[in-house]
Every structure is written in structure tokens, then in C-alpha cells.
Amino acid sequence: MAKLEYAPAPESRSVVSLRPSYGLFVGGEFVDPVDGGAFKTISPSTEEVLAEVAEAGPADVDRAVAAARRAYGRTWSRLSGRERGKYLFRIARIIQERARELAVLETLDNGKPIKESRDVDVPLVAAHFFYYAGWADKLGHAGFGPDPRPLGVAGQIIPWNFPLLMLAWKVAPALAAGNTVVLKPAETTPLTALLFAEICQQADLPPGVVNILTGAGPTGRALVEHPDVDKVAFTGSTEVGRLIAEAVAGSAKKVTLELGGKAANIVFADAPVDQAVEGIVRGVFFNQGHVCCAGTRLLVQESVADVVLTSLKRRLATLRLGDPLDKNTDIGAINSAVQLERIRALADVGEAEGASRWSAPCTLPDRGYWFPPTVFSGVAQTHRIAREEIFGPVLSVLTFRTPKEAVEKANNTPYGLSAGVWTEKGSRILWMAQHLRAGVVWANTFNHFDPGSPFGGYKESGYGREGGRHGLEAYLDV
Amino acid sequence: MSRLEVRKTYKLYIGGKFPRSESGRSYPVTGARGQFLANAALASRKDARDAVVAARAAFPGWSGATAYNRGQVLYRVAEMMEGRRAQFVDEVQAAEGGPRRVAAAEVDAAVDRWVWYAGWTDKLAQVAGAANPVAGPFFNFSLPEPTGVVAVVAPQRSSLLGLVSVLAPVVATGNTAVVLASQARPLPAVTLTEVLATSDVPGGVVNLLTGAVEEVAPWLASHGDVNAIDLAGAGLAGVDLERAAAVNLKRVRRPADPDLDWTADPGTGRLLSFVETKTVWHPVGI
Numbered sequence: 202m203a204k205l206e207y208a209p210a211p212e213s214r215s216v217v218s219l220r221p222s223y224g225l226f227v228g229g230e231f232v233d234p235v236d237g238g239a240f241k242t243i244s245p246s247t248e249e250v251l252a253e254v255a256e257a258g259p260a261d262v263d264r265a266v267a268a269a270r271r272a273y274g275r276t277w278s279r280l281s282g283r284e285r286g287k288y289l290f291r292i293a294r295i296i297q298e299r300a301r302e303l304a305v306l307e308t309l310d311n312g313k314p315i316k317e318s319r320d321v322d323v324p325l326v327a328a329h330f331f332y333y334a335g336w337a338d339k340l341g342h343a344g345f346g347p348d349p350r351p352l353g354v355a356g357q358i359i360p361w362n363f364p365l366l367m368l369a370w371k372v373a374p375a376l377a378a379g380n381t382v383v384l385k386p387a388e389t390t391p392l393t394a395l396l397f398a399e400i401c402q403q404a405d406l407p408p409g410v411v412n413i414l415t416g417a418g419p420t421g422r423a424l425v426e427h428p429d430v431d432k433v434a435f436t437g438s439t440e441v442g443r444l445i446a447e448a449v450a451g452s453a454k455k456v457t458l459e460l461g462g463k464a465a466n467i468v469f470a471d472a473p474v475d476q477a478v479e480g481i482v483r484g485v486f487f488n489q490g491h492v493c494c495a496g497t498r499l500l501v502q503e504s505v506a507d508v509v510l511t512s513l514k515r516r517l518a519t520l521r522l523g524d525p526l527d528k529n530t531d532i533g534a535i536n537s538a539v540q541l542e543r544i545r546a547l548a549d550v551g552e553a554e555g556a557s558r559w560s561a562p563c564t565l566p567d568r569g570y571w572f573p574p575t576v577f578s579g580v581a582q583t584h585r586i587a588r589e590e591i592f593g594p595v596l597s598v599l600t601f602r603t604p605k606e607a608v609e610k611a612n613n614t615p616y617g618l619s620a621g622v623w624t625e626k627g628s629r630i631l632w633m634a635q636h637l638r639a640g641v642v643w644a645n646t647f648n649h650f651d652p653g654s655p656f657g658g659y660k661e662s663g664y665g666r667e668g669g670r671h672g673l674e675a676y677l678d679v
Numbered sequence: 680m681s682r683l684e685v686r687k688t689y690k691l692y693i694g695g696k697f698p699r700s701e702s703g704r705s706y707p708v709t710g711a712r713g714q715f716l717a718n719a720a721l722a723s724r725k726d727a728r729d730a731v732v733a734a735r736a737a738f739p740g741w742s743g744a745t746a747y748n749r750g751q752v753l754y755r756v757a758e759m760m761e762g763r764r765a766q767f768v769d770e771v772q773a774a775e776g777g778p779r780r781v782a783a784a785e786v787d788a789a790v791d792r793w794v795w796y797a798g799w800t801d802k803l804a805q806v807a808g809a810a811n812p813v814a815g816p817f818f819n820f821s822l823p824e825p826t827g828v829v830a831v832v833a834p835q836r837s838s839l840l841g842l843v844s845v846l847a848p849v850v851a852t853g854n855t856a857v858v859l860a861s862q863a864r865p866l867p868a869v870t871l872t873e874v875l876a877t878s879d880v881p882g883g884v885v886n887l888l889t890g891a892v893e894e895v896a897p898w899l900a901s902h903g904d905v906n907a908i909d910l911a912g913a914g915l916a917g918v919d920l921e922r923a924a925a926v927n928l929k930r931v932r933r934p935a936d937p938d939l940d941w942t943a944d945p946g947t948g949r950l951l952s953f954v955e956t957k958t959v960w961h962p963v964g965i
Binding site: 283286287290328331332334335336337338339342343344604605627628629631632635652653669670 | 746747750751754791794795797798799800801802805806818947961962963964965
């Protein structure tokens with residue numbers, strides 16, 4: 202079937218007002234950095250400079266941690282859970298009120314399609330604050346003893362793939378549990394975090410409860426190593442996660458790490474093909490594949506491999522790649538030139554190692570960073586594209602014959618974040634779920650998230666869980 | 680020059696509408712100092728039965744809504760109540776007497792109570808539910824589900840905080856309610872229904888009757904389509920009502936201590952009074 206032609210339907214940018222430059226958010230106000238650095242953040246779909254952002258140095262980290270410590274001691278830890286909860290409810294409501302603005306800004310800075318930022322990211326952000334707002338006065342019911350205490354100051358570092366959603370996952374439970382935070386957004390996507398700082402101001406959140414430091418790796422390192430930080434929460438690469446685990450060795454810091462993944466999405470012969478294909482697409486091409494739990498290894502039962510692959514390619518040919526602000530766009534821009542280079546290099550290795558490469562026929566825009574949805578078939582377990590996280594719209598297809606073989610192949614990875622199972626047989630879903638060494642198992646669906654549902658990995662995908670009742674533990678002294 | 684105020688007609692709240700009693704009756708409500716405040720509708724057996732029909736009709740939609748959605752609706756009630764804070768303080772003070780400061784504290788606590796229960800909608804199953812490690816290849820889990828239509832005899836003294844403290848936990852878990860307001864102090868309850876009507880609470884989820892406990896409560900207690908009854912404000916009549924409730928084995932919550940301090944931490948007791956635990960078995964195997 203030919204692709205239908207749609208007229209352009211761009212979402213208006215006018216809802217967002219960008220300032221030419223942004224300071225750091227410390228102690229409830231925007232301040233200039235002590236060390237004076239700055240960097241530019243660009244729109245990955247056009248390479249247009251969106252704003253200049255302060256780069257926090259060690260002195261700024263000192264100042265922000267001190268502000269968080271003061272707020273912890275003087276206000277936040279003394280408030281009742283009920284009053285903390287009401288601040289979080291306020292924040293949730295303002296996020297709902299300013300949803301469109303946040304969605305457009307997220308899409309501008311990150312490159313993800315507006316239909317995802319509008320319908321997935323931002324609603325989940327509001328829901329996350331709403332959910333943890335409700336826990337603030339119920340901590341004694343959460344299963345960690347009658348009166349669990351907060352940890353103190355949390356240093357939090359988040360990635361660029363879901364900038365505002367990862368902020369919510371970090372900030373909401375931390376505040377609900379009674380901690381104060383210093384958060385560093387990723388250097389390529391700082392803008393929604395800075396808009397969130399304004400939201401904290403609108404909510405009259407006490408100064409210093411939330412501090413936001415923009416910067417790159419060195420800023421994050423200074424935050425992790427700061428002696429007055431009680432808790433480190435990091436979402437990002439396994440490589441950096443390892444460095445953090447080393448850095449905190451011997452300290453009293455509590456750590457949660459949400460790292461990389463190489464999830465298997467397992468399709469049995471009895472699964473409805475069309476439904477499975479939609480799930481495969483959602484599993485790996487959602488957010489350009491910039492998803493740590495993406496189903497990047499398709500394990501399909503041998504007897505239906507051809508049917509599934511044919512159907513998958515037909516479906517991928519209908520995806521619309523282009524302007525992320527266009528409401529019909531399915532695939533947006535790759536977040537940065539660096540990431541695009543990494544994807545290209547690994548895809549080339551895939552070809553060189555003997556897998557066969559197929560890309561959806563789509564025209565890539567002249568400016569910006571783009572990579573077409575790509576499928577490798579004939580992939581062996583030893584191939585790098587089957588072992589390493591690509592973090593892009595690239596799927597590796599392998600086959601299996603028996604459920605046991607599927608489990609062995611699925612578990613044959615140092616990662617263990619998520620997995621998918623497609624079959625009509627309920628008992629087999631549960632058997633597979635029991636044997637898969639992964640923190641989240643999706644059955645007949647993929648990439649679903651909910652604030653009430655714990656998320657996190659086995660093995661080198663990190664430790665600790667975010668979301669749900671379990672997510673509170675990361676921010677309580679238990 | 681003074682202006683003559685426009686007074687409000689205090690009506691029932693059934694199925695999202697504000698009818699007078701079908702019986703055409705009313706009764707005078709007086710304040711703590713004996714002053715006339717208003718005529719409230721004197722609900723009849725027929726009004727009670729209409730309210731049960733409305734509550735039953737609203738049950739599939741409300742119990743089927745996501746817990747997140749119900750939480751947002753309950754939080755919206757708190758928002759709307761906060762906006763009418765002054766009005767509630769006036770009415771609670773008129774009904775209960777005492778200093779304005781005390782009435783204000785009661786209203787604030789009532790608003791916060793909605794917030795407390797708004798937060799419980801999507802957490803009760805995480806606290807009261809379980810995955811049960813049965814000995815065998817089965818996945819087995821238990822979840823709380825709403826009981827159905829719950830009749831509530833509201834506390835007689837605490838006209839607003841007492842009412843909210845018994846009503847909110849009933850609807851938080853997905854039940855629908857027929858509430859009989861404090862007989863002598865029904866006016867804050869009627870004003871609360873005006874808040875509910877503008878808070879995205881679907882019509883029929885909460886139905887409010889004003890009138891005589893001894894006349895109306897027995898019909899609710901013996902009604903075959905009511906699944907549970909909270910006798911919080913029934914006092915000594917509670918024994919007969921509990922006996923009547925046995926007809927269809929209603930879940931019964933016995934009368935509360937008339938002197939109960941409703942400002943105390945409510946815990947989860949009232950939430951758990953009106954849920955059923957459902958356990959599901961499923962085999963595990965290739």
C-alpha cells in the first residue's frame with residue numbers, strides 16, 4: 202500500500218518563549234555561574250541555536266548543594282508530609298496547565314515528535330508528580346516501617362532521551378520522601394528543566410528544595426563526588442554508571458542507577474502478526490530508539506520469521522520521518538551529532554560483520570541529524586549489533602525454535618532492563634516472565650510506563666527501582 | 680443603604696441533579712444558637728430508593744475509571760472546596776457554633792482530607808493487594824475492588840469534616856454512595872454537593888439526602904440493591920439498622936463514637952471497609 206500524502210500540520214512554536222540565555226537555578230532563583238562558563242543548546246532537527254545555557258563549575262555545585270542542605274534543614278524536612286504533598290500536587294497541576302508549552306519546548310530541544318512529547322512524555326510527567334504527591338503523607342503505609350526518614354540532599358543526573366520525564370522520575374519521589382535535590386539535566390537538553398524551575402517558582406516551592414545545574418560530564422562528576430550529597434541517582438550509560446559506582450565507593454551515599462539495555466522482544470508463532478508488528482515498532486522506533494529499555498533485539502520464532510519480517514518492513518515503510526513539530530511525524534531527529542555518529546558507526550559494523558541491512562525508504566531532511574528506521578536480519582549473537590546498545594532506530598533480528606532457546610538468547614547479554622513477549626498463551630507469558638532476567642517484562646505490549654509501576658534493571662542495567670511504591674525506597678533511609 | 684440577601688434553597692442531590700423531596704416536605708434547620716437557618720428537604724423512602732437507583736447506575740462508570748482518574752477528580756473536589764472556604768466556614772460555624780477559628784480549622788481539615796484520599800486511589804491496591812507465592816506453578820494475585828453501592832449515615836455532630844471523612848473513602852475506591860446528612864446540621868452537606876456537582880464527579884456517584892435518620896435509614900439498611908452501609912452517625916439506632924442490613928448480608932461499619940475527633944489521622948480503615956478482595960489464579964508453563 203502506498204503511503205498517504207498528508208499536508209504539513211506543524212504545531213505552533215509561539216507557545217514557547219525562549220530567553221537568549223539562562224542562568225543556574227539555585228536557592229529559588231536564577232543566578233549567574235560563579236565559574237562563568239556557558240554553552241549553546243541547539244535544535245537537533247534544524248541545528249538552530251535555541252539558547253545559551255550556563256555551565257556549572259565546582260563552585261556552583263558547592264553553592265547548589267549548600268542551598269539544598271539549607272532548605273532540607275530549615276524547611277523541607279520540617280514540613281509535614283501533607284504539606285509537602287500539596288506542593289507536589291500544585292506542581293502536577295501547573296505541568297498540566299502548561300502542558301503544550303512543555304511539549305513544544307521538549308520537541309524543539311530534543312528532536313522527538315510532538316505527538317510523543319504531547320501524548321506520552323508530558324502527561325506522564327504530570328501523572329508522576331500527582332502519584333508521588335499522594336505518597337508524601339502516606340510514607341508510613343509504604344512498607345518501610347512506621348516513620349521512614351528521608352536521606353537528605355540528593356544529587357541527580359538525567360539523560361537527554363526523555364528530559365522532563367526523567368526529571369519527574371527523579372524529583373517527584375525525592376521530594377515526596379522529604380529530600381531536597383540538585384539536578385543536572387543533560388547538556389543537549391537543558392531547556393525543559395529550566396522551565397520546570399519556573400514552575401517551582403509559580404508553585405511557591407520553598408527556595409533551595411529544587412536546584413538545577415546545567416552542564417556536562419564534569420558538572421555531574423562534581424555533584425556525584427560532593428561530600429555533602431547523601432544520595433546519587435543517575436540515569437544514563439552503563440559506562441558512566443560504572444564510574445559513579447567507583448566514585449561513591451567507601452562513602453555513605455545511597456545510589457540508584459538506571460543504565461543501558463539490549464532488550465529482547467520475543468515473538469512466538471501463535472502471536473497475532475499485525476499486533477506484534479505494532480509492538481515491535483513501538484518497542485524500538487519509539488523516540489528514535491533513544492530508549493534504554495527499547496526492544497532492540499527481535500527474537501522471532503523461526504516458523505513465522507519471514508511473515509513477521511515482511512510485515513514489519515511494510516509497516517516501517519509507512520512511518521513518517523521529518524519535522525518533529527509536525528503532528529503527523531512518527532520519527533523525529535537524532536538528538537545530537539555525536540549520537541548520530543555513534544549510530545552510524547555501529548550500523549556500519551553490523552554490515553561489516555555480515556548481517557543484512559535494510560532501511561525504510563524515506564527522505565532525510567538536509568539539515569539536522571537523521572537516521573532512517575533500520576532493520577538488520579541474519580544477525581548472530583556474537584555480532585556487535587546484537588550485544589551493544591545502539592540507542593538509535595536500529596533493530597537486530599534473530600530467530601529461535603523453542604521457548605527455552607528464546608530465554609537463553611534473551612538472557613545472553615550483560616544487560617537486564619526489559620523484555621517483551623508476544624503469544625496468545627497466558628501460561629507461556631508467565632513462564633517466560635519467570636525466566637527472563639529483566640526488571641520489566643511487557644507481554645503483548647511494549648514501552649508502556651506508569652508512575653505506579655516500578656522500573657529498573659537487572660545486572661549491568663543498574664540497580665534500584667523508580668516508580669511505584671518501590672521507587673520510594675531509593676529516597677528513604679531504609 | 681442595606682441590600683436584602685438572596686437566600687439559597689437547600690435541596691437533595693440525586694443522580695447529579697438537585698431535586699426537592701418528591702414528598703414535597705421540608706423541615707426547619709436551626710443554628711447552634713437556635714436561630715432559623717433554612718428549610719431543608721425532608722427526604723422520603725421514595726427519595727432514598729431513587730438515590731440508590733442513581734448510585735447503581737453510576738457504579739460501572741466510576742468503578743471502571745482508572746484509579747488515576749478518580750484521584751484527579753477527588754483532588755478537584757479539594758480545589759473547588761478551597762474556593763468556597765469562606766462559605767463553608769460560615770455554614771459550619773452557624774451549624775456547630777463555637778469560634779470562627781475552630782470552624783475554619785474544620786473546613787481546612789475537610790479540604791485536606793479530600794487530598795489525603797485523592798492520593799489513596801492509586802495506592803490502596805499497592806498496599807492492600809498482593810502477589811501470593813502459592814506452592815505450585817501458578818501466578819496468583821489479590822486486589823481490592825469496590826463493594827458497590829454504599830449507604831452512609833453521616834456523623835451527626837461534625838457536619839462537614841465528619842461527612843467528608845466518611846464519604847471520601849467510600850468513593851475513593853470506586854464505590855458509589857447514598858449519604859444521609861447530619862439530621863440537625865445538614866446545610867454544609869448540601870453545599871458540599873454543589874462542590875461535587877462542579878468537580879467532575881459524575882452524577883450519581885454521590886447522592887445526598889437530608890431528613891430524619893429514623894425515617895430514611897431503615898429503608899437504606901434493608902434495601903436489596905445496597906451492598907454496604909456505614910452507620911457512622913446512626914447512634915443507638917445502629918443496632919436495628921445492622922440487623923436490617925443482614926437481609927442481603929451488607930457489609931456494615933458500626934456507629935462511630937459520637938465524640939470522635941475527626942481531625943485524627945484517618946489511616947486506611949475506612950477505605951478497607953468497603954472493598955472486596957479478588958484473587959486470580961493463572962497457570963505458569965510453556
